[in-house]
Amino acid sequence: MSTTLSVIGSTGLIGLEFLNSIGEGEYQEVTAITRRQIPSLSEKPFIKQSIHNFDDLESMRNDLKSEVLICTLGTTIKTAGSQERFIEVDLDIPLALAKMAREEGCNTFILVSSIGADAHASIFYSRVKGQLEEALKAIGFPRLHILQPSMLLGDRQESRPGEFIGKLIMQPLSFLIPWKYKPIHASILAAKIRELISSEETGSRTWSGKELFHIN
Numbered sequence: 001m002s003t004t005l006s007v008i009g010s011t012g013l014i015g016l017e018f019l020n021s022i023g024e025g026e027y028q029e030v031t032a033i034t035r036r037q038i039p040s041l042s043e044k045p046f047i048k049q050s051i052h053n054f055d056d057l058e059s060m061r062n063d064l065k066s067e068v069l070i071c072t073l074g075t076t077i078k079t080a081g082s083q084e085r086f087i088e089v090d091l092d093i094p095l096a097l098a099k100m101a102r103e104e105g106c107n108t109f110i111l112v113s114s115i116g117a118d119a120h121a122s123i124f125y126s127r128v129k130g131q132l133e134e135a136l137k138a139i140g141f142p143r144l145h146i147l148q149p150s151m152l153l154g155d156r157q158e159s160r161p162g163e164f165i166g167k168l169i170m171q172p173l174s175f176l177i178p179w180k181y182k183p184i185h186a187s188i189l190a191a192k193i194r195e196l197i198s199s200e201e202t203g204s205r206t207w208s209g210k211e212l213f214h215i216n
Contacts, residue, residue: 003197004029006066008097009073010049011038013154014112017186018070018193019047027197031063057096064101068108068197071098083124091132098136108143109136110196112189115150115180115208137204145196147189148208154186179210191215 009015010032019032024046031048032038041047050063071094080086098109117129133146177183192207195215 002028003068004031004066005068005070005197006031006033006063006101007070007072008033008094009071009112010034011036012072012074013152013186014189014193015070015072016040017154018072018190019044021187021190021194022047029066031066033060033063054093057093057100060097061100061104064097064106065104066101066106068110069098069101069106070110070112070193070197072112074112074114077125086125087128091128091135094132095135098139098141102139102141107141108145108197109139109141110145110147110193111136112147112149112193115148117146117148133206141204142202143199144204145199146204146206147192147212148206149184149189149212150181151183152186152189153183179213180208182209182213184212188213188215 005027007015007019007030010019011034016038019030019041022030022044024044029048030046031050032041033050033052035054036051038049041049052060073089073094075086075089077083077086080089094111101109111133113133114126114129116123116126117133118126119130119134121127121130136144136146189212192212192215
């Protein structure tokens with residue numbers, strides 16, 4: 001496929017799953033924007049690993065000159081250490097890079113957000129996620145896809161004890177849980193992202209619940 005794409009959040013659960021799922025020749029050019037080398041991609045030389053200091057976002061501009069930008073960047077308030085740092089990672093950085101990418105001609109932005117994201121939510125986490133979604137809509141990407149998964153399944157590089165306990169409880173009961181709240185495996189989201197890359201649908205669309213599990 002003659003598509004160029006860049007990924008931010010390359011070392012996270014979804015970003016890494018997506019990159020590992022790509023085969024040689026599937027896309028014209030793939031750039032993984034990351035803070036550090038990703039060992040599991042050493043056998044995929046067709047994926048460019050572009051290592052950056054995220055304190056200097058302007059240095060990433062050349063790597064954002066792609067047709068598609070995929071953002072799987074995200075953290076937790078506990079990992080971030082403060083609400084201010086959480087806002088920086090989950091709102092300020094993705095928004096700044098999205099604006100830069102649009103300036104460089106990027107036409108498609110795919111964001112992995114979260115269930116319950118709402119710019120007016122009373123819950124801080126959901127409010128910040130929602131604020132990013134609303135800000136991205138204002139940028140004017142011809143194609144904007146927002147994915148709102150529930151609990152994520154898969155092997156994380158970082159430890160999230162609360163999420164681990166939730167998985168133990170929810171996975172056996174998944175068949176009883178409404179689609180909107182069902183845990184979803186990273187591989188399913190990666191497949192959905194690949195489907196959306198090739199989609200010619202224009203405008204802004206939010207994907208959640210059963211829509212995330214359905215892959216054409």
